[in-house]
Amino acid sequence: MRILASFEWSFIWDNREQLWEGFKNTIKAAAIGIAGSFAIGLVLGAVRAHRIPVLSQLAVVYVEVIRNTPILVQIFLLYYGAPELGFHFETFTVAWLAITIWGGAFNTENFRAGFEAVPKRLREAGYALGFSPFKTFLNVTLPIGGRIALPSSINTYISVLKNTSLMLVIGYPELTSVASNIQAITFRTFEMFTILAIAYLVIVWTLSGLIRLLEARLALPERL
Amino acid sequence: MPELPDWFRPVAEYMLREGLPETLRLAAIAVTASAVIGVLLGTLMTIKFRPLQWLIRLYIEVWRGLPILVMVLFIYWLPDYRVGPFHIQLNAYMSAAVALSLWGSAQVAEATRGAVQSIPKEQHEAAAALGFGWVGRHSFVIVPQALRRLLPPMVSLLVNIIQNTTIAFVIGVNEFLQSGNRQFENLTTQTGNGHPFTIFGFVLVVFFAISFPLTLLARYLERRLV
Numbered sequence: 001m002r003i004l005a006s007f008e009w010s011f012i013w014d015n016r017e018q019l020w021e022g023f024k025n026t027i028k029a030a031a032i033g034i035a036g037s038f039a040i041g042l043v044l045g046a047v048r049a050h051r052i053p054v055l056s057q058l059a060v061v062y063v064e065v066i067r068n069t070p071i072l073v074q075i076f077l078l079y080y081g082a083p084e085l086g087f088h089f090e091t092f093t094v095a096w097l098a099i100t101i102w103g104g105a106f107n108t109e110n111f112r113a114g115f116e117a118v119p120k121r122l123r124e125a126g127y128a129l130g131f132s133p134f135k136t137f138l139n140v141t142l143p144i145g146g147r148i149a150l151p152s153s154i155n156t157y158i159s160v161l162k163n164t165s166l167m168l169v170i171g172y173p174e175l176t177s178v179a180s181n182i183q184a185i186t187f188r189t190f191e192m193f194t195i196l197a198i199a200y201l202v203i204v205w206t207l208s209g210l211i212r213l214l215e216a217r218l219a220l221p222e223r224l
Numbered sequence: 225m226p227e228l229p230d231w232f233r234p235v236a237e238y239m240l241r242e243g244l245p246e247t248l249r250l251a252a253i254a255v256t257a258s259a260v261i262g263v264l265l266g267t268l269m270t271i272k273f274r275p276l277q278w279l280i281r282l283y284i285e286v287w288r289g290l291p292i293l294v295m296v297l298f299i300y301w302l303p304d305y306r307v308g309p310f311h312i313q314l315n316a317y318m319s320a321a322v323a324l325s326l327w328g329s330a331q332v333a334e335a336t337r338g339a340v341q342s343i344p345k346e347q348h349e350a351a352a353a354l355g356f357g358w359v360g361r362h363s364f365v366i367v368p369q370a371l372r373r374l375l376p377p378m379v380s381l382l383v384n385i386i387q388n389t390t391i392a393f394v395i396g397v398n399e400f401l402q403s404g405n406r407q408f409e410n411l412t413t414q415t416g417n418g419h420p421f422t423i424f425g426f427v428l429v430v431f432f433a434i435s436f437p438l439t440l441l442a443r444y445l446e447r448r449l450v
Contacts (some may be wrong), residue, residue: 064436068383068432070389070395071433073401073424077421085420162292165294183301187303189302189303193301196290196298197294201286
Protein backbone atom coordinates (compact mmCIF):
# COMPACT_ATOMS: atom_id res chain seq x y z
CA MET A 1 0.00 0.00 0.00
CA ARG A 2 2.98 2.22 0.67
CA ILE A 3 3.73 1.86 -3.04
CA LEU A 4 0.30 3.03 -4.14
CA ALA A 5 0.41 5.97 -1.76
CA SER A 6 3.62 7.19 -3.36
CA PHE A 7 2.23 6.88 -6.87
CA GLU A 8 2.68 10.20 -8.63
CA TRP A 9 0.70 11.00 -11.74
CA SER A 10 2.71 14.19 -12.14
CA PHE A 11 5.70 12.01 -12.90
CA ILE A 12 4.06 10.70 -16.08
CA TRP A 13 3.02 14.25 -16.96
CA ASP A 14 6.58 15.52 -16.47
CA ASN A 15 7.89 12.96 -18.94
CA ARG A 16 5.01 13.30 -21.37
CA GLU A 17 7.13 14.62 -24.25
CA GLN A 18 9.58 11.71 -24.24
CA LEU A 19 6.78 9.20 -23.81
CA TRP A 20 4.77 10.79 -26.61
CA GLU A 21 7.82 10.60 -28.91
CA GLY A 22 8.17 6.92 -28.00
CA PHE A 23 4.51 6.32 -28.67
CA LYS A 24 4.78 7.95 -32.09
CA ASN A 25 7.82 5.80 -32.92
CA THR A 26 5.87 2.70 -31.90
CA ILE A 27 2.97 3.70 -34.12
CA LYS A 28 5.29 4.56 -37.00
CA ALA A 29 7.02 1.17 -37.01
CA ALA A 30 3.76 -0.67 -36.38
CA ALA A 31 1.95 1.13 -39.23
CA ILE A 32 4.62 0.15 -41.76
CA GLY A 33 4.74 -3.35 -40.31
CA ILE A 34 0.98 -3.77 -40.56
CA ALA A 35 0.76 -2.41 -44.11
CA GLY A 36 3.74 -4.56 -45.17
CA SER A 37 2.43 -7.73 -43.60
CA PHE A 38 -0.96 -7.10 -45.23
CA ALA A 39 0.70 -6.86 -48.66
CA ILE A 40 2.89 -9.93 -48.14
CA GLY A 41 0.00 -11.93 -46.72
CA LEU A 42 -2.31 -11.02 -49.59
CA VAL A 43 0.17 -11.94 -52.34
CA LEU A 44 1.70 -15.05 -50.77
CA GLY A 45 -1.67 -16.18 -49.42
CA ALA A 46 -3.02 -16.10 -52.97
CA VAL A 47 0.09 -17.89 -54.24
CA ARG A 48 -0.35 -20.62 -51.63
CA ALA A 49 -4.12 -20.99 -52.14
CA HIS A 50 -3.72 -21.29 -55.91
CA ARG A 51 -0.76 -23.68 -55.55
CA ILE A 52 1.40 -21.73 -58.00
CA PRO A 53 4.41 -24.02 -58.51
CA VAL A 54 7.85 -23.06 -57.08
CA LEU A 55 6.55 -19.79 -55.57
CA SER A 56 4.14 -21.74 -53.40
CA GLN A 57 6.93 -24.01 -52.09
CA LEU A 58 9.16 -21.01 -51.41
CA ALA A 59 6.30 -19.39 -49.50
CA VAL A 60 5.95 -22.53 -47.35
CA VAL A 61 9.65 -22.41 -46.43
CA TYR A 62 9.38 -18.70 -45.58
CA VAL A 63 6.26 -19.19 -43.46
CA GLU A 64 7.57 -22.23 -41.56
CA VAL A 65 10.98 -20.71 -40.83
CA ILE A 66 9.54 -17.44 -39.55
CA ARG A 67 6.75 -19.05 -37.54
CA ASN A 68 9.03 -21.60 -35.91
CA THR A 69 11.83 -19.29 -34.79
CA PRO A 70 11.77 -16.50 -32.19
CA ILE A 71 11.32 -13.02 -33.63
CA LEU A 72 14.05 -11.76 -31.30
CA VAL A 73 16.55 -14.04 -33.06
CA GLN A 74 15.31 -12.74 -36.42
CA ILE A 75 15.90 -9.18 -35.19
CA PHE A 76 19.43 -10.11 -34.11
CA LEU A 77 20.14 -11.68 -37.51
CA LEU A 78 18.95 -8.55 -39.30
CA TYR A 79 20.72 -6.14 -36.98
CA TYR A 80 24.01 -7.93 -36.22
CA GLY A 81 24.14 -10.73 -38.79
CA ALA A 82 23.19 -8.98 -42.03
CA PRO A 83 26.16 -6.53 -42.00
CA GLU A 84 28.49 -9.56 -42.18
CA LEU A 85 26.88 -10.31 -45.55
CA GLY A 86 27.21 -6.69 -46.63
CA PHE A 87 23.74 -5.41 -45.76
CA HIS A 88 23.83 -2.51 -43.35
CA PHE A 89 20.42 -1.58 -41.98
CA GLU A 90 19.60 1.43 -39.88
CA THR A 91 17.87 0.84 -36.55
CA PHE A 92 14.54 2.08 -37.85
CA THR A 93 14.84 -0.11 -40.96
CA VAL A 94 15.40 -3.21 -38.81
CA ALA A 95 12.48 -2.15 -36.61
CA TRP A 96 9.88 -2.13 -39.37
CA LEU A 97 11.51 -4.79 -41.54
CA ALA A 98 11.63 -7.41 -38.77
CA ILE A 99 7.96 -7.05 -37.85
CA THR A 100 6.95 -6.90 -41.54
CA ILE A 101 8.72 -10.18 -42.32
CA TRP A 102 7.28 -11.74 -39.17
CA GLY A 103 3.72 -10.49 -39.70
CA GLY A 104 3.87 -11.37 -43.40
CA ALA A 105 4.50 -15.01 -42.57
CA PHE A 106 1.55 -15.22 -40.17
CA ASN A 107 -0.67 -13.29 -42.55
CA THR A 108 0.19 -15.62 -45.44
CA GLU A 109 -1.35 -18.42 -43.42
CA ASN A 110 -4.41 -16.29 -42.53
CA PHE A 111 -5.10 -15.34 -46.12
CA ARG A 112 -4.36 -18.82 -47.44
CA ALA A 113 -6.92 -20.27 -45.07
CA GLY A 114 -9.40 -17.53 -46.03
CA PHE A 115 -8.98 -18.03 -49.77
CA GLU A 116 -9.12 -21.81 -49.47
CA ALA A 117 -12.39 -21.53 -47.54
CA VAL A 118 -14.07 -20.02 -50.61
CA PRO A 119 -16.08 -22.86 -52.20
CA LYS A 120 -14.75 -24.05 -55.55
CA ARG A 121 -18.12 -23.66 -57.24
CA LEU A 122 -18.04 -19.89 -56.68
CA ARG A 123 -14.77 -19.68 -58.63
CA GLU A 124 -16.23 -21.92 -61.30
CA ALA A 125 -19.17 -19.55 -61.53
CA GLY A 126 -16.67 -16.73 -62.11
CA TYR A 127 -14.98 -18.66 -64.92
CA ALA A 128 -18.38 -19.47 -66.44
CA LEU A 129 -19.09 -15.74 -66.59
CA GLY A 130 -15.96 -15.36 -68.70
CA PHE A 131 -13.66 -13.90 -66.01
CA SER A 132 -9.96 -14.62 -66.37
CA PRO A 133 -8.36 -16.45 -63.41
CA PHE A 134 -6.96 -13.13 -62.15
CA LYS A 135 -10.31 -11.35 -62.51
CA THR A 136 -11.98 -14.27 -60.76
CA PHE A 137 -9.57 -13.91 -57.87
CA LEU A 138 -10.19 -10.17 -57.68
CA ASN A 139 -13.98 -10.35 -57.96
CA VAL A 140 -14.82 -13.62 -56.24
CA THR A 141 -12.06 -15.13 -54.09
CA LEU A 142 -10.70 -11.90 -52.62
CA PRO A 143 -13.93 -10.29 -51.37
CA ILE A 144 -15.20 -13.51 -49.82
CA GLY A 145 -11.91 -15.04 -48.66
CA GLY A 146 -10.69 -11.66 -47.42
CA ARG A 147 -13.67 -11.40 -45.10
CA ILE A 148 -13.08 -14.89 -43.77
CA ALA A 149 -9.41 -14.02 -43.14
CA LEU A 150 -10.15 -10.65 -41.53
CA PRO A 151 -10.44 -11.62 -37.82
CA SER A 152 -7.29 -13.73 -37.82
CA SER A 153 -5.35 -11.11 -39.76
CA ILE A 154 -6.32 -8.39 -37.29
CA ASN A 155 -4.99 -10.67 -34.56
CA THR A 156 -1.73 -10.79 -36.49
CA TYR A 157 -1.65 -6.97 -36.67
CA ILE A 158 -2.15 -6.84 -32.90
CA SER A 159 0.86 -9.12 -32.47
CA VAL A 160 2.86 -7.01 -34.93
CA LEU A 161 2.14 -3.95 -32.82
CA LYS A 162 3.08 -5.73 -29.59
CA ASN A 163 6.30 -6.96 -31.17
CA THR A 164 7.50 -3.40 -31.76
CA SER A 165 8.34 -3.45 -28.04
CA LEU A 166 11.15 -5.91 -28.80
CA MET A 167 13.00 -3.16 -30.68
CA LEU A 168 14.24 -2.16 -27.24
CA VAL A 169 17.11 -4.61 -27.80
CA ILE A 170 18.42 -2.69 -30.82
CA GLY A 171 17.85 0.71 -29.22
CA TYR A 172 14.99 1.90 -31.39
CA PRO A 173 13.34 4.56 -29.18
CA GLU A 174 9.80 3.20 -29.13
CA LEU A 175 7.44 3.38 -26.17
CA THR A 176 8.78 0.43 -24.15
CA SER A 177 12.43 1.44 -24.46
CA VAL A 178 11.63 5.07 -23.58
CA ALA A 179 9.71 3.96 -20.49
CA SER A 180 12.45 1.48 -19.61
CA ASN A 181 15.10 4.22 -19.85
CA ILE A 182 13.09 6.55 -17.63
CA GLN A 183 12.57 3.72 -15.13
CA ALA A 184 16.30 2.96 -15.09
CA ILE A 185 17.10 6.53 -14.05
CA THR A 186 14.23 7.17 -11.65
CA PHE A 187 13.01 3.75 -10.40
CA ARG A 188 9.44 4.93 -11.00
CA THR A 189 8.36 1.34 -11.76
CA PHE A 190 4.63 1.62 -11.15
CA GLU A 191 4.19 4.90 -13.00
CA MET A 192 6.04 3.59 -16.04
CA PHE A 193 4.22 0.27 -16.03
CA THR A 194 0.88 2.04 -15.74
CA ILE A 195 1.52 4.26 -18.73
CA LEU A 196 2.81 1.30 -20.79
CA ALA A 197 -0.16 -0.85 -19.83
CA ILE A 198 -2.66 1.90 -20.66
CA ALA A 199 -1.04 2.69 -24.01
CA TYR A 200 -0.79 -0.92 -25.20
CA LEU A 201 -4.12 -2.10 -23.82
CA VAL A 202 -6.01 0.82 -25.36
CA ILE A 203 -4.64 0.05 -28.83
CA VAL A 204 -4.90 -3.72 -28.51
CA TRP A 205 -8.42 -3.66 -27.05
CA THR A 206 -9.56 -1.17 -29.71
CA LEU A 207 -8.27 -3.45 -32.45
CA SER A 208 -9.82 -6.56 -30.95
CA GLY A 209 -13.07 -4.66 -30.48
CA LEU A 210 -12.84 -3.81 -34.17
CA ILE A 211 -12.71 -7.54 -34.97
CA ARG A 212 -16.03 -8.11 -33.23
CA LEU A 213 -17.57 -5.06 -34.90
CA LEU A 214 -16.40 -6.06 -38.38
CA GLU A 215 -17.38 -9.68 -37.86
CA ALA A 216 -20.97 -8.55 -37.39
CA ARG A 217 -20.85 -5.98 -40.20
CA LEU A 218 -19.12 -8.12 -42.81
CA ALA A 219 -20.67 -11.44 -41.87
CA LEU A 220 -21.33 -13.64 -44.86
CA PRO A 221 -24.77 -15.04 -45.53
CA GLU A 222 -25.15 -18.36 -43.73
CA ARG A 223 -25.09 -20.61 -46.79
CA LEU A 224 -22.18 -20.05 -49.14
CA MET B 225 29.85 -31.91 -45.29
CA PRO B 226 31.67 -28.58 -45.25
CA GLU B 227 34.55 -28.13 -42.83
CA LEU B 228 33.54 -26.21 -39.70
CA PRO B 229 35.83 -23.32 -38.79
CA ASP B 230 38.00 -23.83 -35.68
CA TRP B 231 36.30 -21.17 -33.59
CA PHE B 232 32.85 -22.65 -34.03
CA ARG B 233 33.12 -25.83 -31.99
CA PRO B 234 33.80 -24.32 -28.54
CA VAL B 235 31.19 -21.62 -29.21
CA ALA B 236 28.49 -24.11 -30.14
CA GLU B 237 29.44 -26.37 -27.21
CA TYR B 238 29.09 -23.50 -24.74
CA MET B 239 25.72 -22.50 -26.20
CA LEU B 240 24.32 -26.03 -26.16
CA ARG B 241 25.72 -26.78 -22.68
CA GLU B 242 24.91 -23.51 -20.90
CA GLY B 243 22.20 -21.74 -22.86
CA LEU B 244 19.95 -24.44 -24.26
CA PRO B 245 19.14 -26.24 -20.98
CA GLU B 246 18.24 -22.87 -19.45
CA THR B 247 15.85 -22.15 -22.33
CA LEU B 248 14.23 -25.57 -22.09
CA ARG B 249 13.92 -25.41 -18.29
CA LEU B 250 12.34 -21.95 -18.47
CA ALA B 251 9.90 -23.19 -21.11
CA ALA B 252 9.05 -26.28 -19.04
CA ILE B 253 8.31 -24.21 -15.92
CA ALA B 254 6.20 -21.70 -17.86
CA VAL B 255 4.22 -24.34 -19.76
CA THR B 256 3.47 -26.35 -16.63
CA ALA B 257 2.33 -23.29 -14.67
CA SER B 258 0.32 -22.02 -17.66
CA ALA B 259 -1.45 -25.36 -18.07
CA VAL B 260 -2.37 -25.71 -14.39
CA ILE B 261 -3.53 -22.11 -13.87
CA GLY B 262 -5.11 -21.84 -17.31
CA VAL B 263 -7.20 -25.03 -17.07
CA LEU B 264 -8.38 -24.03 -13.59
CA LEU B 265 -9.37 -20.49 -14.60
CA GLY B 266 -10.90 -21.61 -17.89
CA THR B 267 -13.07 -24.18 -16.09
CA LEU B 268 -14.14 -21.69 -13.41
CA MET B 269 -15.13 -19.31 -16.18
CA THR B 270 -17.87 -21.67 -17.32
CA ILE B 271 -19.69 -21.14 -14.00
CA LYS B 272 -22.59 -18.80 -14.67
CA PHE B 273 -21.64 -16.21 -12.09
CA ARG B 274 -21.08 -12.84 -13.73
CA PRO B 275 -18.56 -11.18 -11.35
CA LEU B 276 -16.29 -14.25 -11.50
CA GLN B 277 -16.56 -14.39 -15.30
CA TRP B 278 -15.68 -10.69 -15.58
CA LEU B 279 -12.72 -11.11 -13.26
CA ILE B 280 -11.26 -13.99 -15.25
CA ARG B 281 -12.05 -12.21 -18.52
CA LEU B 282 -10.07 -9.21 -17.25
CA TYR B 283 -7.15 -11.50 -16.31
CA ILE B 284 -7.17 -13.01 -19.81
CA GLU B 285 -7.47 -9.74 -21.71
CA VAL B 286 -4.80 -7.92 -19.70
CA TRP B 287 -2.12 -10.62 -19.93
CA ARG B 288 -2.89 -11.34 -23.57
CA GLY B 289 -3.03 -7.66 -24.45
CA LEU B 290 0.33 -6.60 -23.06
CA PRO B 291 3.59 -7.31 -24.87
CA ILE B 292 5.39 -10.07 -22.96
CA LEU B 293 8.47 -7.85 -22.78
CA VAL B 294 6.52 -5.21 -20.84
CA MET B 295 5.42 -7.86 -18.33
CA VAL B 296 8.93 -9.28 -18.02
CA LEU B 297 10.37 -5.82 -17.37
CA PHE B 298 7.65 -4.87 -14.90
CA ILE B 299 8.00 -8.02 -12.80
CA TYR B 300 11.77 -7.71 -12.88
CA TRP B 301 11.61 -4.03 -11.86
CA LEU B 302 9.28 -4.67 -8.92
CA PRO B 303 10.90 -3.70 -5.62
CA ASP B 304 11.17 -6.49 -3.04
CA TYR B 305 8.10 -6.84 -0.89
CA ARG B 306 6.78 -8.80 2.04
CA VAL B 307 3.88 -11.23 2.03
CA GLY B 308 3.37 -12.19 5.67
CA PRO B 309 6.65 -13.69 6.86
CA PHE B 310 8.01 -14.07 3.30
CA HIS B 311 10.41 -11.63 1.80
CA ILE B 312 9.91 -11.78 -1.95
CA GLN B 313 12.48 -10.65 -4.45
CA LEU B 314 12.30 -12.30 -7.86
CA ASN B 315 15.54 -12.79 -9.74
CA ALA B 316 15.72 -12.40 -13.52
CA TYR B 317 15.05 -16.08 -14.17
CA MET B 318 11.94 -16.24 -12.00
CA SER B 319 10.68 -12.89 -13.32
CA ALA B 320 10.76 -14.28 -16.84
CA ALA B 321 9.09 -17.51 -15.69
CA VAL B 322 6.30 -15.59 -13.96
CA ALA B 323 5.70 -13.26 -16.92
CA LEU B 324 5.60 -16.17 -19.38
CA SER B 325 3.24 -18.09 -17.08
CA LEU B 326 0.84 -15.16 -16.79
CA TRP B 327 0.75 -14.81 -20.57
CA GLY B 328 0.52 -18.57 -21.17
CA SER B 329 -2.17 -19.14 -18.55
CA ALA B 330 -4.31 -16.46 -20.21
CA GLN B 331 -4.01 -18.31 -23.52
CA VAL B 332 -4.81 -21.67 -21.90
CA ALA B 333 -7.76 -20.23 -19.93
CA GLU B 334 -9.37 -18.94 -23.13
CA ALA B 335 -8.84 -22.26 -24.92
CA THR B 336 -10.11 -24.25 -21.91
CA ARG B 337 -13.28 -22.20 -21.66
CA GLY B 338 -14.08 -23.07 -25.28
CA ALA B 339 -13.18 -26.73 -24.83
CA VAL B 340 -15.24 -27.13 -21.64
CA GLN B 341 -18.24 -25.41 -23.19
CA SER B 342 -18.00 -27.68 -26.23
CA ILE B 343 -18.72 -30.75 -24.08
CA PRO B 344 -22.40 -31.60 -24.67
CA LYS B 345 -24.77 -30.92 -21.78
CA GLU B 346 -25.84 -34.57 -21.69
CA GLN B 347 -22.42 -35.31 -20.18
CA HIS B 348 -23.18 -32.89 -17.34
CA GLU B 349 -26.62 -34.40 -16.86
CA ALA B 350 -25.33 -37.98 -16.92
CA ALA B 351 -22.63 -37.15 -14.38
CA ALA B 352 -25.16 -35.31 -12.21
CA ALA B 353 -27.47 -38.33 -12.39
CA LEU B 354 -24.62 -40.46 -11.02
CA GLY B 355 -24.56 -38.19 -8.00
CA PHE B 356 -21.51 -36.06 -8.80
CA GLY B 357 -21.46 -32.50 -7.51
CA TRP B 358 -19.95 -29.61 -9.51
CA VAL B 359 -16.37 -30.42 -8.51
CA GLY B 360 -16.69 -34.15 -9.11
CA ARG B 361 -18.55 -33.64 -12.37
CA HIS B 362 -15.84 -31.40 -13.69
CA SER B 363 -12.79 -33.22 -12.38
CA PHE B 364 -13.89 -36.74 -13.43
CA VAL B 365 -16.14 -36.22 -16.46
CA ILE B 366 -16.05 -32.84 -18.16
CA VAL B 367 -12.46 -31.60 -17.89
CA PRO B 368 -10.83 -34.95 -18.84
CA GLN B 369 -12.84 -34.85 -22.09
CA ALA B 370 -12.00 -31.19 -22.64
CA LEU B 371 -8.29 -31.92 -22.14
CA ARG B 372 -8.33 -34.14 -25.21
CA ARG B 373 -9.44 -31.19 -27.32
CA LEU B 374 -6.91 -28.98 -25.55
CA LEU B 375 -3.94 -31.11 -26.55
CA PRO B 376 -3.23 -29.47 -29.97
CA PRO B 377 -3.40 -25.88 -28.62
CA MET B 378 -1.20 -26.94 -25.67
CA VAL B 379 1.50 -28.16 -28.07
CA SER B 380 1.23 -24.88 -30.01
CA LEU B 381 1.54 -23.01 -26.73
CA LEU B 382 4.70 -24.96 -25.95
CA VAL B 383 6.17 -23.84 -29.29
CA ASN B 384 5.19 -20.22 -28.58
CA ILE B 385 6.62 -20.30 -25.08
CA ILE B 386 9.91 -21.85 -26.22
CA GLN B 387 10.27 -18.98 -28.68
CA ASN B 388 9.20 -16.34 -26.17
CA THR B 389 11.79 -17.49 -23.61
CA THR B 390 14.25 -15.47 -25.72
CA ILE B 391 12.61 -12.34 -24.28
CA ALA B 392 14.36 -13.20 -21.00
CA PHE B 393 17.50 -12.14 -22.85
CA VAL B 394 16.55 -8.53 -22.14
CA ILE B 395 16.87 -8.91 -18.37
CA GLY B 396 20.09 -10.92 -18.62
CA VAL B 397 18.96 -14.54 -18.27
CA ASN B 398 21.57 -16.78 -19.89
CA GLU B 399 19.15 -18.56 -22.19
CA PHE B 400 20.11 -19.78 -25.64
CA LEU B 401 20.07 -16.42 -27.44
CA GLN B 402 21.98 -14.78 -24.57
CA SER B 403 24.60 -17.54 -24.61
CA GLY B 404 25.06 -16.93 -28.34
CA ASN B 405 25.27 -13.19 -27.81
CA ARG B 406 27.92 -13.64 -25.10
CA GLN B 407 30.02 -15.76 -27.43
CA PHE B 408 29.54 -13.17 -30.17
CA GLU B 409 30.77 -10.42 -27.83
CA ASN B 410 33.69 -12.55 -26.61
CA LEU B 411 34.82 -13.31 -30.13
CA THR B 412 34.49 -9.66 -31.08
CA THR B 413 36.74 -8.49 -28.25
CA GLN B 414 39.23 -11.34 -28.62
CA THR B 415 39.59 -11.63 -32.38
CA GLY B 416 37.83 -8.57 -33.77
CA ASN B 417 35.42 -10.76 -35.71
CA GLY B 418 32.34 -11.93 -33.83
CA HIS B 419 30.83 -13.99 -36.68
CA PRO B 420 27.34 -12.69 -35.84
CA PHE B 421 25.69 -14.19 -38.89
CA THR B 422 26.95 -17.69 -38.16
CA ILE B 423 26.23 -17.52 -34.43
CA PHE B 424 22.73 -16.07 -34.64
CA GLY B 425 22.05 -18.24 -37.67
CA PHE B 426 22.96 -21.22 -35.47
CA VAL B 427 20.55 -19.96 -32.79
CA LEU B 428 17.85 -19.74 -35.46
CA VAL B 429 18.54 -23.25 -36.76
CA VAL B 430 18.44 -24.80 -33.28
CA PHE B 431 15.16 -23.08 -32.42
CA PHE B 432 13.72 -24.25 -35.72
CA ALA B 433 14.91 -27.82 -35.11
CA ILE B 434 13.07 -27.82 -31.77
CA SER B 435 9.91 -25.96 -32.82
CA PHE B 436 9.16 -27.39 -36.25
CA PRO B 437 8.63 -31.02 -35.17
CA LEU B 438 6.37 -29.76 -32.37
CA THR B 439 4.39 -27.66 -34.86
CA LEU B 440 3.96 -30.73 -37.05
CA LEU B 441 2.86 -32.70 -33.98
CA ALA B 442 0.28 -30.03 -33.12
CA ARG B 443 -1.08 -30.15 -36.68
CA TYR B 444 -1.21 -33.96 -36.60
CA LEU B 445 -3.04 -33.97 -33.26
CA GLU B 446 -5.51 -31.42 -34.53
CA ARG B 447 -6.38 -33.63 -37.49
CA ARG B 448 -6.59 -36.75 -35.34
CA LEU B 449 -8.57 -35.41 -32.40
CA VAL B 450 -11.03 -32.95 -33.85
